[in-house]
Amino acid sequence: MQKYRKKLGILLISLIMLNTGCSNVALTKDQKVEQAFEKHLSIYPVKSLEYFYDMEGYRDKNFDKDDKGTWILSSYFAESENDDEPLYSKGIVLFLNRNNKSAKGDYIIEKTHSATDKDKDESIKYPITVKGNKIMPIKDVPEKIKEDIENYRLIIQNESFGDFGKLKRLKSRHNEAMPLYTINYQLNENNNVNKWVQKHYNLKPQKAELFIERTGYLEGGSVGDFNYEIRYDSVQKEAIKYYYESIIYQPTKEE
Structure with missing residues (x-):
């Protein structure tokens, strides 16, 4: 009977550990980082970009007492055929001021050359704002540009990143002193984030690499700064093709 009670006690303890999410197996650093990634990115997709007006971020000593902060969303797609060709990119930088909502x-079109030909670089900016969940030009712009701006979307408006633990991890690098955490994953051609990029930029179905980076402490409920890239290989190794997006929270800079 005593032996039976001992086994029953072990079974009950095991059940309690499962129900409370505990485990006698320690999480690896990558697993802890992945859980933090999932926690902080679980709020996306947002129903509206104006959601950021009410979203709290971590305030450090650089924030004034009454400053609610500004969210900065950045996004672009870049590509180049080879090392001899410039890098072409189109995207946005958007400042969402929480103080005055x-x-x-700007919607930005750029052509970037190698270091030896920097004088040939070109950049055109078109001022933009947000109305509802739509990005809009502030001034009159060519019809094609107007159409591109109004149809512009970010991943965080449409897709969830899901469970990182289900993705194939390629490599990782973490620096707790900074703090800075990065992991590279492989995305198959049917991954929802990969499919989103393929659809929006007319790419054929193919595998991609997701590079994701987070700054700020993993613990706590504050939202840290994120940036991520979806990178594509090419038959021509020197070709470049990737999508970039970032979410940053910083003190408001008054003009």
Whole structure:
């Protein structure tokens, strides 16, 4: 009977550990980082970009007492055929001011050359704002540009990143002193985030690499700064093709 009670006690303890999420197996650093990634990215997709007006971020000593902060959303797609060709990119930078609930930024078209030909670089900016969940030009712009701006979307408006633990991890690098955490994953061609990029930028179905980086402490409920890239290989190794997006929270800079 005593032996039976001992086995029953072990079974009950095991059940309690399962129900409370505990485990006698320690999480690896990568697993802890993945859980933090999932926790902080679980709020996406947002129903509206204006959601950021009410979203709290971590305030450090650089924030004034009454400053609610500004969210900065950045996004672009870049590609180049080879090392001899410039890098072409189109995207946005958007500042969402939580103090006065206003949005402003730019739709940017750029052509970037190698270091030896920097004088040939080109950049055109079109001022933008947000109305509802739509990005809009502030001034009159060519019809094609207007259409591109109004149809522009970010991953965080449409897709969830899901369970990182289900993705194939390629490599990782973590620096707790900074703090800075990065992991590279492989995305198959049917991954929802990969499919989103393929659809929006007319890419054929293919595998991709997701590079994700987070700054700020993993613990706590504050939202840290994130940036991520979806990178594509090419038959021509020197070709470049990737999508970039970032979410940053910083003190408001008054003009």
